[in-house]
Amino acid sequence: DSGVTQTPKHLITATGQRVTLRCSPRSGDLSVYWYQQSLDQGLQFLIQYYNGEERAKGNILERFSAQQFPDLHSELNLSSLELGDSALYFCASSVEGAYGNTIYFGEGSWLTVV
Protein backbone atom coordinates (compact mmCIF):
# COMPACT_ATOMS: atom_id res chain seq x y z
CA ASP A 1 0.00 0.00 0.00
CA SER A 2 1.63 3.24 -1.20
CA GLY A 3 -0.52 5.46 0.98
CA VAL A 4 -1.95 7.29 -2.04
CA THR A 5 -5.71 6.83 -2.29
CA GLN A 6 -7.65 7.25 -5.50
CA THR A 7 -11.39 7.17 -6.05
CA PRO A 8 -13.25 5.86 -7.87
CA LYS A 9 -11.37 2.70 -8.84
CA HIS A 10 -13.55 2.12 -11.88
CA LEU A 11 -15.78 4.45 -13.84
CA ILE A 12 -17.82 3.94 -16.98
CA THR A 13 -19.32 6.97 -18.63
CA ALA A 14 -20.63 8.11 -21.98
CA THR A 15 -18.97 10.33 -24.54
CA GLY A 16 -19.51 14.01 -23.92
CA GLN A 17 -19.84 13.58 -20.19
CA ARG A 18 -17.71 15.01 -17.39
CA VAL A 19 -16.06 13.09 -14.55
CA THR A 20 -14.00 13.96 -11.51
CA LEU A 21 -11.21 11.75 -10.19
CA ARG A 22 -10.13 12.23 -6.63
CA CYS A 23 -6.77 11.69 -4.97
CA SER A 24 -5.53 11.79 -1.39
CA PRO A 25 -1.75 11.92 -1.25
CA ARG A 26 0.45 10.25 1.33
CA SER A 27 0.46 11.99 4.66
CA GLY A 28 3.04 14.77 4.56
CA ASP A 29 3.51 14.78 0.79
CA LEU A 30 3.15 18.23 -0.73
CA SER A 31 3.43 17.31 -4.41
CA VAL A 32 0.66 15.61 -6.33
CA TYR A 33 1.02 14.35 -9.89
CA TRP A 34 -1.50 13.07 -12.39
CA TYR A 35 -0.56 10.56 -15.08
CA GLN A 36 -2.50 8.89 -17.86
CA GLN A 37 -1.73 5.35 -18.98
CA SER A 38 -3.55 3.91 -21.96
CA LEU A 39 -3.66 0.17 -22.62
CA ASP A 40 -0.12 -1.17 -22.98
CA GLN A 41 1.17 2.37 -23.16
CA GLY A 42 3.66 4.29 -21.15
CA LEU A 43 3.06 6.92 -18.53
CA GLN A 44 1.94 10.28 -19.83
CA PHE A 45 2.56 13.06 -17.33
CA LEU A 46 -0.42 15.39 -17.14
CA ILE A 47 0.17 17.89 -14.36
CA GLN A 48 1.87 18.48 -11.01
CA TYR A 49 0.72 20.52 -8.04
CA TYR A 50 2.88 21.52 -5.13
CA ASN A 51 1.26 22.73 -1.92
CA GLY A 52 -1.81 23.96 -3.74
CA GLU A 53 -0.14 25.59 -6.71
CA GLU A 54 0.40 24.28 -10.22
CA ARG A 55 4.09 23.51 -10.65
CA ALA A 56 4.38 21.76 -14.00
CA LYS A 57 2.20 20.91 -16.93
CA GLY A 58 2.66 18.02 -19.28
CA ASN A 59 0.50 16.71 -22.09
CA ILE A 60 -2.79 17.71 -20.50
CA LEU A 61 -5.66 18.43 -22.85
CA GLU A 62 -7.60 21.66 -22.51
CA ARG A 63 -10.68 19.57 -21.70
CA PHE A 64 -8.89 18.37 -18.58
CA SER A 65 -8.22 20.41 -15.48
CA ALA A 66 -6.95 19.74 -12.01
CA GLN A 67 -6.58 21.41 -8.68
CA GLN A 68 -5.06 20.77 -5.29
CA PHE A 69 -7.02 21.84 -2.26
CA PRO A 70 -5.74 23.30 1.05
CA ASP A 71 -5.92 19.85 2.65
CA LEU A 72 -3.62 18.71 -0.20
CA HIS A 73 -6.06 16.33 -1.82
CA SER A 74 -6.39 16.77 -5.55
CA GLU A 75 -9.04 16.35 -8.20
CA LEU A 76 -8.68 15.77 -11.92
CA ASN A 77 -11.66 16.92 -13.97
CA LEU A 78 -12.19 15.42 -17.39
CA SER A 79 -14.87 16.97 -19.57
CA SER A 80 -16.39 16.48 -23.03
CA LEU A 81 -15.12 12.93 -22.81
CA GLU A 82 -14.11 11.08 -25.94
CA LEU A 83 -13.58 7.36 -26.54
CA GLY A 84 -9.84 8.00 -26.64
CA ASP A 85 -9.87 9.27 -23.07
CA SER A 86 -10.43 5.72 -21.87
CA ALA A 87 -7.35 4.97 -19.80
CA LEU A 88 -5.96 4.34 -16.37
CA TYR A 89 -5.39 7.60 -14.52
CA PHE A 90 -2.80 7.56 -11.80
CA CYS A 91 -2.33 10.00 -9.00
CA ALA A 92 1.06 10.07 -7.34
CA SER A 93 2.64 12.05 -4.57
CA SER A 94 6.06 12.92 -3.21
CA VAL A 95 7.43 14.90 -0.33
CA GLU A 96 8.62 17.66 -2.58
CA GLY A 97 9.42 17.57 -6.29
CA ALA A 98 10.23 14.52 -8.35
CA TYR A 99 13.94 15.19 -8.38
CA GLY A 100 15.70 12.88 -5.97
CA ASN A 101 12.49 11.87 -4.27
CA THR A 102 10.44 8.71 -4.48
CA ILE A 103 7.13 9.19 -6.23
CA TYR A 104 4.40 7.06 -4.70
CA PHE A 105 1.62 6.01 -7.04
CA GLY A 106 -1.94 5.14 -6.20
CA GLU A 107 -3.63 2.14 -7.74
CA GLY A 108 -5.29 4.23 -10.38
CA SER A 109 -8.77 5.05 -11.59
CA TRP A 110 -9.91 3.04 -14.59
CA LEU A 111 -11.99 5.24 -16.88
CA THR A 112 -13.98 3.69 -19.68
CA VAL A 113 -15.76 6.01 -22.07
CA VAL A 114 -18.49 4.32 -24.12
Added chain:
Amino acid sequence: QQQVKQSPQSLIVQKGGISIINCAYENTAFDYFPWYQQFPGKGPALLIAIRPDVSEKKEGRFTISFNKSAKQFSLHIMDSQPGDSATYFCSASNSNYQLIWGAGTKLIIKP
Protein backbone atom coordinates in the same frame (compact mmCIF):
# COMPACT_ATOMS: atom_id res chain seq x y z
CA GLN B 1 16.60 16.46 -25.95
CA GLN B 2 14.11 15.69 -23.25
CA GLN B 3 13.56 12.09 -24.30
CA VAL B 4 14.56 8.92 -22.58
CA LYS B 5 14.66 6.02 -25.02
CA GLN B 6 14.01 2.60 -23.54
CA SER B 7 14.52 -0.79 -25.12
CA PRO B 8 13.38 -3.44 -25.67
CA GLN B 9 9.63 -2.86 -25.65
CA SER B 10 9.11 -6.41 -24.45
CA LEU B 11 11.38 -9.14 -23.18
CA ILE B 12 10.96 -12.82 -22.43
CA VAL B 13 13.57 -14.47 -20.20
CA GLN B 14 13.80 -17.97 -18.81
CA LYS B 15 13.66 -18.39 -15.06
CA GLY B 16 17.13 -18.05 -13.63
CA GLY B 17 18.37 -15.98 -16.54
CA ILE B 18 19.54 -12.38 -16.67
CA SER B 19 17.09 -9.70 -17.78
CA ILE B 20 18.62 -6.56 -19.27
CA ILE B 21 16.73 -3.38 -20.07
CA ASN B 22 18.50 -0.42 -21.62
CA CYS B 23 17.85 3.31 -21.59
CA ALA B 24 19.52 6.23 -23.29
CA TYR B 25 19.15 9.93 -22.72
CA GLU B 26 20.33 13.08 -24.46
CA ASN B 27 20.16 15.82 -21.88
CA THR B 28 23.53 15.87 -20.12
CA ALA B 29 21.95 17.89 -17.33
CA PHE B 30 20.05 14.84 -16.07
CA ASP B 31 21.59 13.59 -12.86
CA TYR B 32 19.00 11.38 -11.25
CA PHE B 33 17.93 8.09 -12.83
CA PRO B 34 15.26 6.01 -11.08
CA TRP B 35 13.69 2.77 -12.26
CA TYR B 36 10.08 1.98 -11.48
CA GLN B 37 8.39 -1.42 -11.52
CA GLN B 38 4.71 -1.84 -12.33
CA PHE B 39 2.69 -5.00 -11.80
CA PRO B 40 -0.57 -5.47 -13.71
CA GLY B 41 -3.40 -3.49 -12.17
CA LYS B 42 -1.07 -1.59 -9.85
CA GLY B 43 0.69 1.73 -9.89
CA PRO B 44 4.43 1.91 -10.54
CA ALA B 45 6.73 1.68 -7.54
CA LEU B 46 10.32 2.81 -7.16
CA LEU B 47 12.69 -0.11 -7.63
CA ILE B 48 16.16 1.41 -7.58
CA ALA B 49 17.78 4.73 -8.47
CA ILE B 50 21.25 5.95 -9.35
CA ARG B 51 23.12 9.21 -9.64
CA PRO B 52 25.98 9.63 -12.14
CA ASP B 53 28.69 9.83 -9.51
CA VAL B 54 28.72 6.03 -9.44
CA SER B 55 28.87 3.61 -12.35
CA GLU B 56 26.89 0.85 -10.68
CA LYS B 57 24.36 0.38 -7.93
CA LYS B 58 23.18 -2.98 -6.69
CA GLU B 59 20.20 -3.88 -4.56
CA GLY B 60 19.71 -7.59 -4.19
CA ARG B 61 19.23 -9.12 -7.62
CA PHE B 62 18.73 -5.71 -9.25
CA THR B 63 21.67 -3.69 -10.58
CA ILE B 64 21.79 -0.39 -12.42
CA SER B 65 24.81 0.13 -14.65
CA PHE B 66 25.51 3.70 -15.67
CA ASN B 67 27.71 4.93 -18.53
CA LYS B 68 27.94 8.69 -18.34
CA SER B 69 30.04 9.16 -21.48
CA ALA B 70 27.60 7.11 -23.57
CA LYS B 71 24.58 8.65 -21.83
CA GLN B 72 23.17 5.21 -21.22
CA PHE B 73 22.00 3.27 -18.22
CA SER B 74 20.62 -0.19 -17.85
CA LEU B 75 18.81 -2.42 -15.41
CA HIS B 76 20.06 -5.96 -14.88
CA ILE B 77 17.93 -8.51 -13.06
CA MET B 78 20.00 -11.48 -12.04
CA ASP B 79 18.47 -14.92 -11.48
CA SER B 80 15.18 -13.66 -12.90
CA GLN B 81 12.08 -15.11 -11.24
CA PRO B 82 8.45 -15.36 -12.41
CA GLY B 83 7.59 -12.81 -9.71
CA ASP B 84 9.76 -10.29 -11.57
CA SER B 85 7.29 -10.33 -14.46
CA ALA B 86 6.18 -6.72 -14.69
CA THR B 87 6.59 -3.56 -16.71
CA TYR B 88 9.75 -1.61 -15.99
CA PHE B 89 10.15 2.11 -16.58
CA CYS B 90 13.41 4.01 -16.59
CA SER B 91 13.33 7.74 -16.00
CA ALA B 92 15.61 10.73 -15.67
CA SER B 93 15.56 14.22 -14.28
CA ASN B 94 17.47 17.00 -12.68
CA SER B 95 16.42 19.77 -10.35
CA ASN B 96 15.03 21.86 -13.20
CA TYR B 97 13.04 19.18 -14.95
CA GLN B 98 10.13 16.92 -14.36
CA LEU B 99 10.83 13.22 -14.37
CA ILE B 100 11.12 12.14 -18.01
CA TRP B 101 9.91 8.57 -18.48
CA GLY B 102 10.97 5.86 -20.86
CA ALA B 103 8.24 4.02 -22.78
CA GLY B 104 8.43 0.94 -20.58
CA THR B 105 9.53 -2.66 -21.03
CA LYS B 106 7.15 -5.53 -20.46
CA LEU B 107 9.17 -8.34 -18.91
CA ILE B 108 7.92 -11.91 -18.84
CA ILE B 109 9.87 -14.55 -16.95
CA LYS B 110 9.06 -18.04 -18.17
CA PRO B 111 9.08 -20.77 -15.51
